[in-house]
Amino acid sequence: MIAPLLHADRLTQVYPDGDGLRVILDGFSLYLHRGEMIGVSGPSGTGKTTLLRILAGLSAPQEGTLNVLGERAHVGDPRALARIRNAHIGYLAQTGDLLNDESVGANIDLPLRFLRPAPSRAERKGRTQRVLAVVGLGGLSPERPVDTLSGGQRRRVALARALIREPDILIADEPTASLDAEAAAALATLLRARADAGTGVILASHDLDVLDRCDRLIRLP
Amino acid sequence: MSSLTRLGRDLRGATGWIITSTVILGLTAGLIASFATFAFSGSSDSVRDTAHNLSGFRVIDPQARIGRDVRDATRLPATAPLLDALGERTDLSLVLGADYLTQVLANPTLARVGALRILISTGVAEATDQAPPGDTEALYWGSPADLARIGPTRLGTLTLLRGSGQAPAVVGATAADPVLWVSPAGATALTLMxxxxxxxxxxxxxxxxxxxxxxxxxxxxxxxEDQAHTGRRFEAVAATSLQRSRSGALSDALALGLTLTTLIMGSLVVVAAARRLRERMLARCRIEFRQGARASALRIRMQVTLTLGVDLPLLTGYTVGWLAYLPADWPPLLPPSALAAPVAVALILHLLIAVPFSRALTRAFQLKGSS
Known part of the structure; x- marks a missing residue:
């Protein structure tokens, strides 16, 4: 049996809601294997982002465990969680989370700057160029300011940043939100290609075209 | 990209932060000026009545080293000829502030001097050497009719007497700030302090x-001074000119208004700028944390940024103010015991900004989910 890239086991997350409690996740479990692309759908406010953040090691569930490549991501140890996250997981946030006063290159190679030992400038530049080509922005100058890009280009830059460490797992929150149909389709194709190349992909989306390309779908109530 | 570069970007990236720092620096210097003016404006009123035929010394110290030399008279080479002159010339007097009384009384060597002549305040026009009945060891300077003892009356062989007349305008004394007159012979004894x-x-x-x-x-x-290569110079000037340069031309009300306005405006600018910087840095820190930056490194960077952006301009402004006014014969702006005050102010300001900032960072780094 092939070990899963990611195993979430009985995740539970509950928020206070007025006088009562609102259950976001109730014993949620999930396996993600290499080359697999899983889509998460559901109405707004059902906890898609919460689930993705937990799977990405950015949030801690109240109950349950998370295993990444066989290593338990203990929520009580933020440092270990950060190490696992940085080593294995690329996260594409819903908002893109780009540094608007920086260039394309500075945004994309941001994760590399925190590696120890840090890659050389030349290596960072080379990897940036390569990942820009992967996301279909090979002609874009890394020196170009991010705030001059279109919405589609910004999403691709954010995706390039999520991919620059060549993560085993890519988690994308609404990757095609606010994109036109053509740009959304191109981005969905990119994600599928990453999965086909061996990366485990989990994405949340309302876009049926994107969800159609997934191997499995999870619908949150 | 190095940490230093990122730090520089944090400072540069916040819109107007450099301008803000400059404003802080300027306001601090202005605040010092207004404080100094305010502190000494009280003496300006008495100056207007100053006798025309009265002189004093203006000290010009390009390197502002007097403040460092104060505890060692030997590092002020002009002291020796000045004391010699005090002992020889009857037209020279030493006028000291009331705070000197504490130092005089606290000095055990004065118990052996015995001949120090001190008169607090007074209407004294001429010196006499008459001892009051029963106090043969005490000498004073002034008219016995105007004198009254202050307690404790004895400290070894020293007796202190207070005059009941009006303070002479020439020394700028006020009811709240009396002065000590010391005779020429007594001036020599003061060097023992x-x-x-x-x-x-x-x-x-x-x-x-x-x-x-x-x-x-x-x-x-x-x-x-030249022989000691200090670069320090003394000028003889009319006392009126000397005291006006100390007090400035501002009235008490204007000085107080300037001080309060400076304080309020400075506080508003600092608070607004700190809020803006916090918003920008928080967004950046959140993104960098998600991309692998260590929380501790981000916290340290925040502290360093605040130190360079707030503390440094504040203390630089204070130092600039200090250096700008000291060589111009402005009096020390704060007593030596209060020199830690600017540092304390900077620290308090730093904490006022850093604590909420740090709490916001903690919230940003917390592993809590959002729906």
Whole structure:
């Protein structure tokens, strides 16, 4: 049996809601294997982002465990969680989370700057160029300011940043939100290609075209 | 990209932060000026009535080293000829502030001097050497009819007497800020005081003469300074001119208004700028944390940014203010015991900004989910 890239086991997350409690996740479990692309759908406010953040090691569930490549991501140890996250997981946030006063290159190679030992400038530049080509922005100058890009280009830059460490797992929150149909389709194709190349992909989306390309779908109530 | 580069970007990236720092620096210097003006404006009123034929010394110290030399009279070479002149010339007097009384009383060597003549305040026009009945060991300077004892009356062989007349305008005394008159012989004894301020000595000399009459003495003092290569100079000037330069031309009300306005505006600018910087840095820190930056490194960077952006301009402004006014014979803006105040203010300001900032960072780094 092939070990899963990611195993979430009985995740539970509950928020206070007025006088009562609102259950976001109730014993949620999930396996993600290499080359697999899983889509998460559901109405707004059902906890898609919460689930993705937990799977990405950015949030801690109240109950349950998370295993990444066989290593338990203990929520009580933020440092270990950060190490696992940085080593294995690329996260594409819903908002893109780009540094608007920086260039394309500075945004994309941001994760590399925190590696120890840090890659050389030349290596960072080379990897940036390569990942820009992967996301279909090979002609874009890394020196170009991010705030001059279109919405589609910004999403691709954010995706390039999520991919620059060549993560085993890519988690994308609404990757095609606010994109036109053509740009959304191109981005969905990119994600599928990453999965086909061996990366485990989990994405949340309302876009049926994107969800159609997934191997499995999870619908949150 | 190095940490230093990122730090520089944090400072540069916040819109107007450099301008804000400059404003802080300027406001701090202005605040010092207004404080100094306010502190000494009280003496300006008495100056207007100053006798015309009264002189003093202006100290010009390009390197502003007097403040560092105060505890060692030997590092103020002009002290020796000045004290010699005090012992020889009857027109020279030493005028000291009331805070000197504490130092005088605290000095055990004075118990052995015994001949120190001190008179607090008074209406004294001429010196006499008459001892009051029963106090043969005490000497004073002034009219016995105007004197009253203050307690404790004895400290070894020393007796202190207070005059009941009006304070002479020439020394700028007020009811709240009396002065001590010390005779020429007593001035020599003052050099025995541990911790006495040597720079105050020159500033506290008054001569019942015109500035021209002090020309020879000034030349001797400057020669002594030249030989010691201090770069320090003394000028004989009319007392009115000297005291006006100390007090400035602002009235009390204006000085107080300027001080309060500076404080309020400075606080508003700092708070607004800190809020803006916090918003920008928080967004950046959140993104960098998600991309692998260590929380501890981000916290340290925040502290360093605040230190360079707030503390440094504040303290630089204070230092600039200090250096700008000290050589111009402005009096020390704060007593030595209060020199830690600017540092304390900077620290408090730093904490006021850093604590909420740090809490916001903690919230940003917390592993809590959001729906």
């Amino acid at each position: 541990n911790g006495g301020r040597a720079d105050e000595l020159a500033r506290s000399i008054r001569c019942a003469c015109s500035p021209d009459t002090l020309g020879t003495l000034t030349a001797t003092m400057n020669t002594a």
